[in-house]
Amino acid sequence: MPRPKGDHMYIQFPKNDMTIQEMDGVFVPPMVTVKQTFDDSNTLPDPCQTMKDQLEALPNHDQWKGKTLCITCGSRGIPGYADLVKTMVDTFKEWGAKPFIIPAMASHGGATAEGQAKMLAGYGITPETMGCPLKSSMEVEQYGEIDGVPLYCDKNAMHADGIVIFNKVKPHTDFRAAHESGLCKMITIGIAKHKGATTFHSFGLHRFPKLILNGTEEFMKKCPIAFGVGLVQNAYDHICDIQAMMPDKLLEADAAMQTEAKNNLAKFKFNDIDLLIIDQIGKNLSGWGHDPNVTGRNLTQTFGKELNLKKLFIRGLTEQTRHMGIGISSADITVRRCLNDIDWDATWTNIATTGYLDGGRIPMYVEDDETAIKLALRTIFDLRDYSKARIVRIKNTMSMSEIQVSEPLYESIKDVDGISKIAGPYEMTFDQDHNLPDWEDSLK
Numbered sequence: 001m002p003r004p005k006g007d008h009m010y011i012q013f014p015k016n017d018m019t020i021q022e023m024d025g026v027f028v029p030p031m032v033t034v035k036q037t038f039d040d041s042n043t044l045p046d047p048c049q050t051m052k053d054q055l056e057a058l059p060n061h062d063q064w065k066g067k068t069l070c071i072t073c074g075s076r077g078i079p080g081y082a083d084l085v086k087t088m089v090d091t092f093k094e095w096g097a098k099p100f101i102i103p104a105m106a107s108h109g110g111a112t113a114e115g116q117a118k119m120l121a122g123y124g125i126t127p128e129t130m131g132c133p134l135k136s137s138m139e140v141e142q143y144g145e146i147d148g149v150p151l152y153c154d155k156n157a158m159h160a161d162g163i164v165i166f167n168k169v170k171p172h173t174d175f176r177a178a179h180e181s182g183l184c185k186m187i188t189i190g191i192a193k194h195k196g197a198t199t200f201h202s203f204g205l206h207r208f209p210k211l212i213l214n215g216t217e218e219f220m221k222k223c224p225i226a227f228g229v230g231l232v233q234n235a236y237d238h239i240c241d242i243q244a245m246m247p248d249k250l251l252e253a254d255a256a257m258q259t260e261a262k263n264n265l266a267k268f269k270f271n272d273i274d275l276l277i278i279d280q281i282g283k284n285l286s287g288w289g290h291d292p293n294v295t296g297r298n299l300t301q302t303f304g305k306e307l308n309l310k311k312l313f314i315r316g317l318t319e320q321t322r323h324m325g326i327g328i329s330s331a332d333i334t335v336r337r338c339l340n341d342i343d344w345d346a347t348w349t350n351i352a353t354t355g356y357l358d359g360g361r362i363p364m365y366v367e368d369d370e371t372a373i374k375l376a377l378r379t380i381f382d383l384r385d386y387s388k389a390r391i392v393r394i395k396n397t398m399s400m401s402e403i404q405v406s407e408p409l410y411e412s413i414k415d416v417d418g419i420s421k422i423a424g425p426y427e428m429t430f431d432q433d434h435n436l437p438d439w440e441d442s443l444k
Helices: 047-056 081-094 113-122 183-190 193-201 205-222 247-263 336-340 344-354 369-378 407-413
Strands: 031-036 068-073 098-103 140-146 149-154 162-168 225-233 239-245 272-278 308-314 333-335 364-366 391-394 402-406 419-426
Touching: 031 407, 047 081, 047 225, 047 239, 068 081, 081 098, 081 162, 098 113, 140 193, 140 205, 149 193, 149 205, 162 183, 183 193, 183 205, 183 225, 183 247, 193 205, 193 344, 205 247, 225 247, 239 247, 272 369, 308 369, 333 336, 333 369, 336 364, 364 369, 402 407, 407 419
Parallel strands: 068 098, 068 162, 162 225, 272 308, 272 391, 308 333, 333 364
Antiparallel strands: 031 402, 031 419, 140 149, 225 239, 391 402
16 A cells, blocks of 8 residues: 655665574474354345435434534444445435534544544545535533543534434453443544544543443533434344434443344464464554454453463555554564554554553564564474474454364364365465465455
């Protein structure tokens, strides 16, 4: 992806010519492509129609005639995101309302109005495609305070006649509670923009469960909330639930959808991995670039039981993340081209907002994928027979159905329910520059 111009910081990392001993004897075992099968029976056949039905089921549409309705849009990718937002816009217009959209994504997009508008444009959400204004601003107004934490709301949203809190509901990457990443977090952090998110995070993620709950209650007392719209995705990233609710039902619905989202998580159907290779990380996939509910590695280093993982190799970024390298610090090793692709201004701005500065650390890098893989294996202390290495390669943590595993790992999991062989075994191949083929090409 071409680098954007303007206020961005890229680092041209120098070539790494370090000498690594005993690399000649590192053997990469053959790979097998396998399919992990999850429940897909709950996929909605027509999410836009479900969205329409849910909105129409809300009471008192006439009260919004001639009134402005502000729709919050976050930074996380959603299947058919633009179509769902357009369905909301068109429905509100049918009610006689005047809808507009705001990016409600805290410090994402480099914590600038332009950057946040560009993130939504990357999903196809623009004033032209939506047929309504998109008001991107970092200006906020304080509406209250809880436990010493000032509460903020986007200025444009605050002056709307009604705010529609729209967000996907999913497990958070750093804490566990009834309300994690969902409608309540959109209220307390997303719509609070950079200033509010920075203030909120300065009190530590360990206080989030209480602060998010209490902050949501204060928001509903002081701000012009119209209703909430939440959605949940299943293990295949398909939308399986959409709910619209009045404010008095929002907390209950958010908690219930959070439980539903946890039950729908796609994870590995096995626990022990020597080396995990991730082709892409990105803010559009997870707040931490890769989902710690899958990898077990998160910003606060509080996860770990999710996966017994010894080494993590991250190869690159998604296009939709717009060069933000959040999550790269979790890697044990990466490659120079990946680091050169990162906008450190945007990445470190987001990290500074959280207060966990070690999330901005840069991992060791080498010149190519083959060296990264062999060095990772070489440095696993209790691995001496490389022919037995348990290696996994995935496209990203939102694509957990078709994955690649090393032959010894496959032999240990082939009888696991929900695991089936697609192809292999075959040798792991590299191009003339010693890099792996792109994910899609590797499956051919």
